[in-house]
Amino acid sequence: MNFSSPLTALFPGASGRTVTALSAHRETAGSAALSVEALARESSVAATQLESVLFRLGLLGMVEPRRRGAEVRVVAGHLVWDAVGQLTDLRGRLADEVRDRAAAELDPAPVHLALLGKVAEGTAAHPADLLEIVAVPPAGAPADWRPRLDAFAERLSRDLGNLVAVHLADTPDDARRAHGTGIVVIDGTAGQLP
Template identity: 60%
Template sequence: MNFRTPITALFPGASGRIVTALTAHQATNTEEPLSPTDLARDASVAATQVEATLFRLGLLGLIEPRERGGDVRLVAGHVVWKALDGLADLRQRVVEEVRERAAADLTPAPARLTIAGPVADGTATHPADVLELIVVPPSTAPENWSEQADRMAARLSRHLGNVVTLRTAATDADAARFAGPEASLIIPPDSAR
């Protein structure tokens, strides 16, 4: 999966780039109009491609009615913009997915679980880009706990569409050193990065 530009990965071509640019505009400047020229520049597409896509978006009710060549005003409360905004930056969803998988697959919960790598930081552009799980097993881990962790990593690989690697650390300090400063702490959840 391409976590850097997921909308264009799912919807390739000019339309995907235009929708990506409009989603970014919606997230930062919802009330401000956007000229077709600025939109074409932001999306790196030709002006003719912008007009064709805007026509379709207008039919779907995602933008306010406009004349050809007129400024673009988004229908800010439209449910699709909210969904696209969530799709544009999947980092929080990755954190939630890892947390949910850990809760479902690991009994007892790890003492510490951290994620790192291109998927975790939202820069992955290829399925070979990894999500690294760094785990400290609980002190009461049963014999099959490492097998549980391996199964969780395999499930996450399928759910994310990227390679998930698993690294076990003996202590919190080792886990922090393995993960690096840009890692996200998943468990315990009340600790910030």
């Protein structure tokens, strides 16, 4: 999965780059006007191509009606923009997903679970980019806990489209010393959220 620019990976070309730029504009400026020139710069799309994409977005109601060359205003409350926003913030969704799945699939829960690597950083652009999981098993973990953790990582790898590597540590401090902080999704006593 391409976590650095998921929309352009899913929708290559002018449309994906334009929607990515408009989504970022919506997040920072709401429905404030944006010139075609500024949008062309932000999206790296030629103004002539941009007009074609904006026409289609206008038909969907995602941008306000406009004449060719006029400023662009997103319809900030449009239902689709929230869905687009979820695609552009995969890093935040990743932490929530791993936390929820770990709670459901790893019983007892790890004492500490952190995410590292390009996927966790949101910079992954290729399936070879890793998501690293650093886990501290619970005290008295059953003998099959590590194989269940490996199976969890394998399912997560398939669902993300990126390889998931697992590292174990004896304590949360050992995990931080050996691997860094990363995104901590479980910390403290078994099952406690950060």
